[in-house]
Amino acid sequence: MKIDSKPLRYAHAEGHTDVCYTEDGKHIITCGHDGDVRIWLDIEDDDPNSHCVGENALAVCFKDNRLFVATDNHAVQAYTFPAFDKDGIISRFTAPVTQIMSKPKIEVLGCTSENMEAKICSLEGGAPLFVMSDHKGPVLSVAICPHMKYACTASGDGALRIWDIDTQKVVKEVSCVPKINTFFAAKVLCRMDFEPSEGKYLAYPHNREIIILDSESWSQRMTFTHNTIKCAISQCLFSPCGQYLAGSTVAGQIAVWEVDSGTCIGIIEHPTSHKVSAMAWNPKGNGMLVYCDVAGQLGMLVNCYGKDSKGADEDDIEMVERAEGDDDEILDNLIENYESDDDNAISLEKIKNETLGITDKGDSRPVSVVPPPALATVPPQAPFQPSATPIHLEHRYMCWNDVGIVRCHTGENGESSIDVEFHDSGVHHGIHLNNYLNHTMASLSSHVLALACETPSKLVCISLVGSSKEWSVSMPDTEEILCVVATSGLVACATNARLLRLFTPCGTQRQVISLAGPVVALAGFNTTVIATYHHTDPGLSDQHLAMDIVALNGRQVRSKTVLLPLTPGSKLSWLGTTDVGSPCAYDNTGVLRLYDVASGVWMPICDSTTHSKGASDSWFIVSISESTQKVRAILCRGTSFPLTVPKPIVAELSIQIPLCELDTEKGQYEEQLVRWAHTTSEVDVKTARETALKLFALACRSEIEQRALELMELLKDDRLLPLAAKYASRLGRMHLADKLSNLAETWxxxxxxxxxxxxxxxxxxxxxxxxxxxxxxxxxxxxxxxxxxxxxxxxxxxxxxxxxxxxxxxxxxxxxxxxxxxxxxxxxxxxxxxxxxxxxxxxxxxxxxxxxxxxxxxxxxxxxxxxxxxxxxxxxxxxxxxxxxxxxxxxxxxxxxxxxxxxxxxxxxxxxxxxxxxxxxxxxxxxxxxxxxxxx
Known part of the structure; x- marks a missing residue:
């Protein structure tokens, strides 16, 4: 059967992209230049799970239910699967990691780096088992034989080296790699591979052909090429069974050969002729091959074995299932024919019927009942700092609010510093700090700057009033700070012990409060703290959050708990207050909500998606002003957070309650009245009365007198009532004018x-x-x-x-x-x-x-x-x-x-x-x- 190619899918941003399969072949895992790791159920998965690991990710590998990713901090980071929690660092390098590989029969990882080193590392981390450091250029690829006897590396100095792992020496060197001085300039990656079953062959690309070496004598055994291949082959890969060999060129051609006969099964041309950066066979042995290119696209080839993609493994499984079915039928016949009528005899059929609650009806057999699988729930949202960018970034915002901006800069040598910039220089001058304690959380107010770190968990505060004294406090035992907030009247931090610790701005311990669930975020205003936490476990798609409003006055403490609404399937992205203290929450779907403390209800006040131009654009909330009815935010194109350089521009979005038919004049007036009634806006009395009177006039002109009368009864304004009656009489609505005249007496x-x-x-x-x-x-x-x-x-x-x-x-x-x-x-x-x-x-x-x-x-x-x-x-x-x-x-x-x-x-x-x-x-x-x- 002819090899078939499925349409390409967008996976990552343009740049080097890597791909691998899980060991069961059910998931495809990709990583790319945008720093995301995506988990696909299939090539046609429209909504893969995405996890950000850094600014870029060059390599990914799956082994023993763990993911190993090459992050932008030059480390091989392990993650659990599918929870995707950090599970330790396997190894570190001084330059970007270029490849991570492993095979089913080996229990190690092979890692290469641009620092001219390749390592064989244990899956649990620690010191590397073998360091190959004789290279004179960036190491592009590595391969390890199934018996852990030999390893092979390809370097940018032009040489392919075969190492004896036991003696840690080079046994053969081949000149086949184009010389380059950086991995990012390499066109030919020279990805080689050992035969997976016994490791008796080594395949490596050389120009327009793939050469097979014998692993005993290292002599050339055979070569694979085709007359349609017109450019250099970049990588080659054996199938899981070892009977097929795939190779890709720098122009995007992918060819598959049968190893024993040497015949080419087929060649597929890349639709856009981009270089293929990585390939992976499906471990099921069904003839499926996934690949990705330097444009960030993901593709798949099927029928690569020259037959239907339902491979030999699945055929064997079906044969076993049929054999087991035949055995069950024979067993049932034996039980039926030789079942005894003796009371002491054991009847298997009777036991099955009684257990399953099925009555015997002739020759019918009970159907086995399989309990339905438990429905999976979304993972609980991790704690975060509002108006902060991800921790893994070298240059990030720790806090951006209406007082100022706190930035954190991490150098290549690991040294970190913190810069504080105030919007109003009259509040305080700028601050520069050396981040010795590796603070990851910050909160800024007009009175205090609060900094915190998880390990060792310590709260450090710098007073901005008076003599600018600094104070700090360490958390007890193993308690770690998860969130921190600073206001003009207090400093608060939430810990993993579900405790909310409150301090005065000068460092006096004020109160310790237990939270009813794991904390998500903190916010505050004056002497009030707003703590958001999980009040129950998440559902199938929703986070179940609650909010405690805790206020202090002297030695008195008062609290109120309200549930926090979110858009279905969304997460909380920002938590804060307006300039007059109303709590606000913003989710990742772009909906901003305000809690009206007077009425005790949540109201949507802004949908940021209506202000976005692209589907991938998002808004980074900075502050909210009720007096000006504006939301100050930063537009992030294609990302969820702004970059530090260049400094982003803060835009203003109008607050608007999403009533129905806002494109009509009636809907606009109604929205203004509702918004002014529930927010503290700078609206004078004359403008408010004019808006109400215009809405009354619309009802009169639409010949809906009952609505006009209802509006006046709703407003109950003694000064507005005579104007409305006078307007109704001028329009000839005498009946309405009489009712309005009698309305004041009724009140x-x-x-x-x-x-x-x-x-x-x-x-x-x-x-x-x-x-x-x-x-x-x-x-x-x-x-x-x-x-x-x-x-x-x-x-x-x-x-x-x-x-x-x-x-x-x-x-x-x-x-x-x-x-x-x-x-x-x-x-x-x-x-x-x-x-x-x-x-x-x-x-x-x-x-x-x-x-x-x-x-x-x-x-x-x-x-x-x-x-x-x-x-x-x-x-x-x-x-x-x-x-x-x-x-x-x-x-x-x-x-x-x-x-x-x-x-x-x-x-x-x-x-x-x-x-x-x-x-x-x-x-x-x-x-x-x-x-x-x-x-x-």
Whole structure:
């Protein structure tokens, strides 16, 4: 049967590419100039598993369920298969490794390098068994005979040398290699091979032919060539059975010969005439040959044995299976014919039927039941540092955020240094450090630079405020740091013992917290730490992550746990906060999500793929600003991380919530209203009202009056309502104008019932908030040394216990993570889409000192005012029932509020404390609610 070639597949970037098979022949493994190792199920696998091992990988070999890869740090690195975990370094060189080879009958590795050395190494590493160092040029290839008696090397000095492994001397030298001074300039690789069964032949390429040498006398036995071969042969390779020999030329031709007869079975021309850089036979012996070229393409030849690719091995297996089937049939017949009726006799058929639960129906036989294989899950995501590039790079970013950039540079001699560049030179001048401890993690804030390493695990911090003192702390026993984060108020690190260790910026150990799973990443803002970890094992395609928000205030600690959503089949790529403290997460599919602490929901705010031009482009997140509604990121073309040289350009992506039909005017206005309601944006009141009115106008012009009325009921803005009614009347929508005119009276009439019912509902829900701690002034000023129980007893003896008044919230249960308002200037949002109100949006003037005990203070809610003045109000109205007293007090409270307003307009209950600001108010963290504000 004629040799057939399958279409080429893109495997790696252009450059030298290597390929090998697993020992069972089920997987193809390739590595290339892009530094990736890919595992293919077949040549038609559209989604191979890819693992990055460095900037480039020149050679790969599979042996005993382990992968051996030549990495860019001039080492032979072992990996487990299929988990692909690092499993030690087999050997090191001072120049790039050019080939790694092994055979089924030998338990060693043959390695060659550009430093003019070749080694025979043990699979477990350690000192090499044999070092061949007499070369005067880069070593291109190596071969070892099955009996470990001889080894052969080809060098760039023009010679092919045959070594006696026992005496470690050269027994024969042949001039057949074109002279070169570097591996990367070699056109002919001169890859030779010993006959795999007994090692009685050595095949090596020479010009346009392959020469076979006898392994006993080293005399020439035969040659293989063909008249269609018009250029030099670069490599040759025996089939697993030793009966066929394949060779490839520098122009991409691949020829297969039968060794015994010397006939050429066929020659395949490369579609693009690129040089073949590596070949590998399928160990199953089915006549399949895979190859790759210098353009990074992967190809396959089938029927290389001159017959169907279902080789002799598979035929033998089928014959064995048929023989076993015949034996089973004979055995069944014997059991059926000679089965005894005696009660003491053992019936195999009966035992099988009872075990499998099958009743006997004539001559039917039970079918064997094979349990289904367990479904494989994706491996758990390893811990990482946000805004950092891979550790194996010689020049990498350790951290890039809105404060500055931390770079790490590793030289060829192994020496490493760290450079710190600040965006604002007023914060601190640049820093240059010698990386003696080999720090691999870094985090930078305006107050401290934190550095950490895994082994020996040590945290080193440099204070950027004051005298720039340095402090360090070592982890206990075998505990290793996996993640580190530094903020303006603390430093935190997560370890492999699932502990979160918190420190002050000056080095005081603050707290140790146990995490509920293996850590993935850390982030922080002011005195709040965000820890992401695996809360359960990963599923078939998804990572199951959770996030702990831990806030500190003095000696108090408070935490909240939320689940972290990801796109199906994705991993977490970045974790951080906005400029006002909202937690954000970014996955490798390009979706950025923001956690709104006020409502407790995750919202997608940006899809970076819509800003990419190519399918392989990705974005490297730097920082997020809610005030400007921008995401600062770096575009990485064809990679997932930016290069250090040249310095990349930071672009700004707009925050946009992915509502439906964003290409329409209605969808754009709706997106603006939703985004302004859940983020702290620099939007003035006039722009917000104009957008809402435009959306109202669209509903009116579309003759959907019910939607227009629904929008006004949703916004509940007293100032916007007259404008909407006036616009409806001008359009002739008198029925809608009448409804809008009556809407304000309806809000006023229903306000009392709404507040009373809602207050009782919120009070019931707030009793379930076990993580909220009510603090008194004595608690906040208490010493850390005094036990907590002692302080409580002293307080109880001094003052009686009083119930703390509970504030109402228009959105449901009170959220302890709600953003606190500035006490001097309170601004309400007209766009907070809750089931309560979006009323008056204007800043209140500073109130004068209030001497009247019934006069409400600024920012005081009805519940606080009612609790404070309840005894006085009961004395003034002794004849009223509790419900009548509540209604009377609501009217009194609103009347007192109206007197305090300068413009005479009515304001809705609780607006001064519950609405979200959208105007240019003072910037404040959304996580500031973790701070324990004193309740009066």
């Amino acid at each position: 006023e009439r229903d306000a009392d019932k709404f507040n009373v019912a809602q207050n009782s509902h919120f009070q019931e829900l707030e009793t379930q908030e076990t993580y909220d701690v009510t603090n008194t002034e004595q608690d906040l000023n208490a010493s850390l040394i005094i036990p907590q129980k002692t302080v409580k007893k002293r307080i109880e003896s001094d003052t009686p216990i009083k119930p703390v008044p509970i504030k109402s919230s228009p959105g449901g249960a009170r959220n302890p993570f709600r953003k606190q308002q500035d006490t001097a200037k309170v601004v309400q949002s007209p766009l907070t889409l809750t089931e309560r109100t979006l009323v008056e949006v204007h800043a209140t003037e500073e109130q004068t000192e209030n001497n009247d005990p019934l006069q409400p203070t600024e920012g005081e809610t009805f519940v606080d005012w009612f609790s404070r003045n309840k005894p006085t109000l009961e004395k003034e109205n002794p004849t009223l029932t509790p419900s009548e007293l509540t209604r009377h007090c609501v009217r009194t409270f609103k009347g007192l509020q109206t007197k305090n307003t300068d413009n005479g307009l009515k304001r809705k209950l609780n607006d001064s404390t519950e609405e979200t600001p959208v105007t240019n108010a003072s910037k404040q963290s959304k996580l500031s609610a973790f701070a324990f504000s004193k309740k009066t």
